[in-house]
Amino acid sequence: MAQDTHDPLQHPEVRLVNGRAYVAAFVVATALMTAALAVAMHGGEIPHPMLVLSGAAALAVAVQIMFLLQLDFSSTQIWTTVSFVLAVPLFVIAVGLSMWMFHSLDARTMLMSLMH
């Protein structure tokens, strides 16, 4: 509740604001996304496009965490960091199980090949 009568600008969360880090995060993320888009559009010409794409995605996440969200183990950020870490298994479950259930689907159902 808004019980706190201190100056909101003094809150440690607000103190974390850092214009340079934000710009850096934005620039790096945009660059990575552009690169990923290029890879996706010319996938045939690059070896292991999936690996490159996953690597770019992982890098983008790391940059966001460090520069934009500024997650660390300080007493203000620990809750957010822990929440993030707890979300990782969900991510693994969601993406991992989806890939597992879809990877042989075409062969079994000819769904995609029928629809081209």
Added chain:
Amino acid sequence: MVNVQGPWSPIFGRLSLGAIPDNPIIAGAFIFSVVLGILVLAYLTYADRWGYLWREWLTTVDHKKIGVMYIIIGLVMLFRGFIDALMMRTQQVLADGAHSPGFLGAAHGYLVPYHFDQIYSAHGTIMILFAATPILVGLMNVVVPLQIGARDMAFPYLNALGLWLTAVGAALIMLSLFLGDFSHAGWVGLTPLTELAYSPGVGTDYWMWAIQISSVGTTLGAANLIATIIKMRAPGMTWGRLPIFTWTALSTNIIALTSFPLLGVALGLLGLDRYFGTHFFTAGMGGNLMLYSDLFWMWGHPEVYFVILPAFGMMSEIIPTFSEKPLFGYVTMVAASFAIAGVSWSVWLHHFFTMGAGPRVNTFFSIATMVVGIPTGVKVFNWAFTIYRGRSRFETPMMWAIGALFMLLVGGLTGMMLAMPPVNYSVHNSVFVVAHFHTMLMVVVYGILGAVTYWFPKVFGFRLNEPLGKRFFWTFTIGTIMVFIPMYTSGFMGMTRRLDYLTNPALFPFEVAEELGIGFYLVSVYYFVRQLYVSLRDRNANRVGADAWGSARTLEWLAPSPVPFYNFAVTPRVHARDELVWRRGQGLDGVAPTHYEDIPMPRNTSVPLVIGAFALGLGFGLVWRIWWLTDASFIAIILTVIARSFVRDTDYVVKAGEVERIEKNLRQRAAEVARAGAAAGGIDVLRPRESSP
């Protein structure tokens, strides 16, 4: 931007007079709504209540009032969804066999397929997302801060914003009835039927944006409730003492926070397909339509647990109160809630076993689904042991809670059947599945109705009428039995779901039974409305003190009924898991504080309502492709949010003297109530040492 069929103009988008349906049933609904609307507006004007409405409700940030408004929206939508159900049942009983008659232009029954499809889509969407979800969010809003001894939610302004975004979603759905049409692709949005090629009208867009906008509200609400529970607990309210309903609220909102964004992504990608011509879920062109099912159920299954966990929490509050005994197995109850929440994340494929993912995948998800039965079973036994050798009193909340227990049994067991791929292959997409999840959702509805009856006196200061509540319960229960048992049977006989016409005349007797059942539901609605009316009329005879049931156990029953806007005059210090029982044991339950302090409170604000209004403009513009409206609304939302961030004067202080005066009045009134003997029942004082930790 893709081109759409039909005329389009820059000013009105796709909107034209042709969008107004010319169907007698819709015309009837329209007249009903207009008359009701005029009556409400006339009353507000005549009784000079506009200022009151604005000050006390529309601009409020009080968690109790926001909760009540959530519940009112939910109940209105519940009624709308019920009318949809009534219409579907009536269609199916009429359109049975080749010789069945046709009315109103339909070959069989009275609804053409085009309308029937919209009705079941609206019914499902409304019941899950605009009836169950808002009522649950509303109840959590009302109860959680009181149970943990807080004055309000962590973010009262955000709370109001969530409410108004939900209201916008509901408004869009209601609007679709009178302007354009609604989706015909089921509440799940069957792909590729939702793609522009197969659904060129605005129906799918209504469905999509209504859900999209309201689920932003639900996500914000989830973050708010989690923050509230973690950060706002009164001194002494350790994790081990947290009331069980608050625990389930925490687990359920973790589900909401982690899963609703997925729904947003699924619908967002569908939106890209429909508006920009991408091919995420199209049949062909590199699209993968099963990817939509995957994303949808990755949210959808957690969502079904999102609705049932709070219901479990309600049962866990009601049963001990009316058994006059502490809840059996508190720790296992908490663990089970989180186990259910966790496992709910890895079972979603059971909604499309028949996709053909292969035996290993199906086996994995089959086992994962059955694993959910373990923590659920733990809960059932805990409730049973709580009732066992308790001093049970069968007042209406208890009736609903026990009814929910029976529903859980039937729904859970049929769920286990469906979790086996061989069984699933034979009954998938049959009405057996429909009966399964309705029995499950009945757990939620029974829990909600019990909880509304249970906590009503806390919010309004008087109890609901008991005899009418009992009639409501029994007619509702007979309705449930008569609709869903025949539905299970006809599902086994091979009746597929979503049929506007039944070819098999052997199903007719079951349809008749179900029609009778829905008749009982209709009667139960009458008793519910009558119960509300009579209770309101006789409220002075039914006033209650702080502990409305005489045997309540948790902290919220320490605050006066109705709860003053600041909740607790002095933030309570918590000593035990069942704080009220502990205080009663120590003879402290009626003690007044000796010393009052100033209370800082959040100020009312109209900003959430304004943002809601712009969001309605945004949604409407997107549905009808009126781009100037979408752009203007979107920019207006952003500007409003920015402007609000400059407002520094968001709190005010209630002076200690003022608090003391209010409390004195409340206590005096409570004493009068006690003399009148209103809060009868409850003899917990005789058992002072039962309060465990």
